[in-house]
Amino acid sequence: EAIEKGGFEHFMLKEIFEQPRSIADSMRGRVRAEEEHLQLGGLRDYLGQLAASERVVIVGCGTSWHAGLVAEYIFEELARIPVEVEYASEFRYRNPIIKERDVVIAISQSGETADTLAAIELAKSKGATIFGVCNVVGSSIARTAHAGAYTHAGPEIGVASTKAFTAQVTVLTLMALSAAQQKGTISNTVFRQLLAELERIPALVEKVLRDAQKVKEIAYIFTYARNFIYLGRGLNFPVALEGALKLKEISYIHAEGYPAAEMKHGPIALIDEDMPVVVIATKDSSYEKVVSNIQEIKARKGRVIAVVTEGDSHIREMVDFVIEIPNVHEMLMPLISVIPLQLLSYYIAVMRGRNVDQPRNLAKSVTVE
Numbered sequence: 106e107a108i109e110k111g112g113f114e115h116f117m118l119k120e121i122f123e124q125p126r127s128i129a130d131s132m133r134g135r136v137r138a139e140e141e142h143l144q145l146g147g148l149r150d151y152l153g154q155l156a157a158s159e160r161v162v163i164v165g166c167g168t169s170w171h172a173g174l175v176a177e178y179i180f181e182e183l184a185r186i187p188v189e190v191e192y193a194s195e196f197r198y199r200n201p202i203i204k205e206r207d208v209v210i211a212i213s214q215s216g217e218t219a220d221t222l223a224a225i226e227l228a229k230s231k232g233a234t235i236f237g238v239c240n241v242v243g244s245s246i247a248r249t250a251h252a253g254a255y256t257h258a259g260p261e262i263g264v265a266s267t268k269a270f271t272a273q274v275t276v277l278t279l280m281a282l283s284a285a286q287q288k289g290t291i292s293n294t295v296f297r298q299l300l301a302e303l304e305r306i307p308a309l310v311e312k313v314l315r316d317a318q319k320v321k322e323i324a325y326i327f328t329y330a331r332n333f334i335y336l337g338r339g340l341n342f343p344v345a346l347e348g349a350l351k352l353k354e355i356s357y358i359h360a361e362g363y364p365a366a367e368m369k370h371g372p373i374a375l376i377d378e379d380m381p382v383v384v385i386a387t388k389d390s391s392y393e394k395v396v397s398n399i400q401e402i403k404a405r406k407g408r409v410i411a412v413v414t415e416g417d418s419h420i421r422e423m424v425d426f427v428i429e430i431p432n433v434h435e436m437l438m439p440l441i442s443v444i445p446l447q448l449l450s451y452y453i454a455v456m457r458g459r460n461v462d463q464p465r466n467l468a469k470s471v472t473v474e
């Protein structure tokens with residue numbers, strides 16, 4: 106097992122550090138920015154159908170559901186296709202409205218999650234076309250789907266999903282870009298820019314990982330916190346949910362993810378000097394709004410850990426701790442901003458002496474209802 110961990114203390118840490126490679130693997134043979142080439146082989150015959158679909162419904166559970174929420178923003182923004190993201194477990198118990206021209210994208214690392222499989226069967230019976238985004242080759246979901254794209258992240262052993270998430274987001278971004286190109290809803294300039302930036306992502310993730318020590322120091326300070334709030338807006342909102350989920354799963358600290366603007370409708374009541382708030386505050390279209398959310402937290406003495414774009418001195422002056430990450434196109438930011446949150450949860454859990462790779466009560470793959 107020590108050999109399998111490749112010198113890392115836990116599988117989870119190894120998998121976090123594998124992300125530059127796993128993200129590159131999920132694009133391998135699919136993207137060549139220089140030639141403006143983008144092709145997902147497994148979708149070739151279905152691309153027209155995706156571009157012509159009136160609606161995309163995404164189903165998944167846990168971290169895969171969060172990847173779906175990221176994809177919702179990207180599909181709607183780039184391909185102008187309305188998207189609904191559903192918990193697979195809820196979807197099948199409420200007689201969902203599915204039409205034949207709907208495309209259902211099922212996201213699952215294992216490809217074996219019982220609720221997701223059942224949601225697919227239901228959608229299939231109503232005539233929808235199913236795309237699978239799975240990591241495990243030949244898994245039940247991959248075989249049941251009409252078409253799909255593997256994430257190629259390699260085996261994920263840690264129960265808390267990390268590299269599978271970034272690979273899912275990468276592949277879903279490629280899908281949205283393909284659909285947008287087919288539909289003509291994206292300009293050549295933006296298409297080219299996004300492909301070029303996608304190719305840079307592995308190197309940028311590498312850069313974030315080089316600062317792991319800084320995250321570890323912050324984790325040390327907050328090891329004994331009893332609650333955490335995670336805030337983000339836009340594409341960083343699902344990242345906030347994912348950061349909170351990671352912390353809950355492996356450290357057993359209660360954590361909530363919220364869209365930053367919703368804070369005033371409830372969570373703000375929780376804020377005092379004992380409440381750490383992780384705010385993803387990168388320089389994007391909602392930056393100014395997030396800055397005012399940070400001011401609201403500081404006015405109530407909350408302790409803010411902000412994930413910011415490198416060189417942001419404005420937020421540094423306002424908050425307790427900053428974690429800097431490199432700048433990238435807003436659409437691709439979740440691939441970068443999630444990395445410090447994975448590290449934060451990992452280090453806190455280790456410092457609390459938790460069984461990081463096999464947290465209590467959780468299973469890697471939930472094959473029963």
Ligand code: G6P
Pocket residue numbers: 166167168169212213214215216217218221264265266467468469470471
């Ligand atoms: C379990 C795992 C999670 C995972 C979820 C969905 O709850 O502990 O890490 O996100 O199942 O799994 P899937 O294999 O369908 O992505």
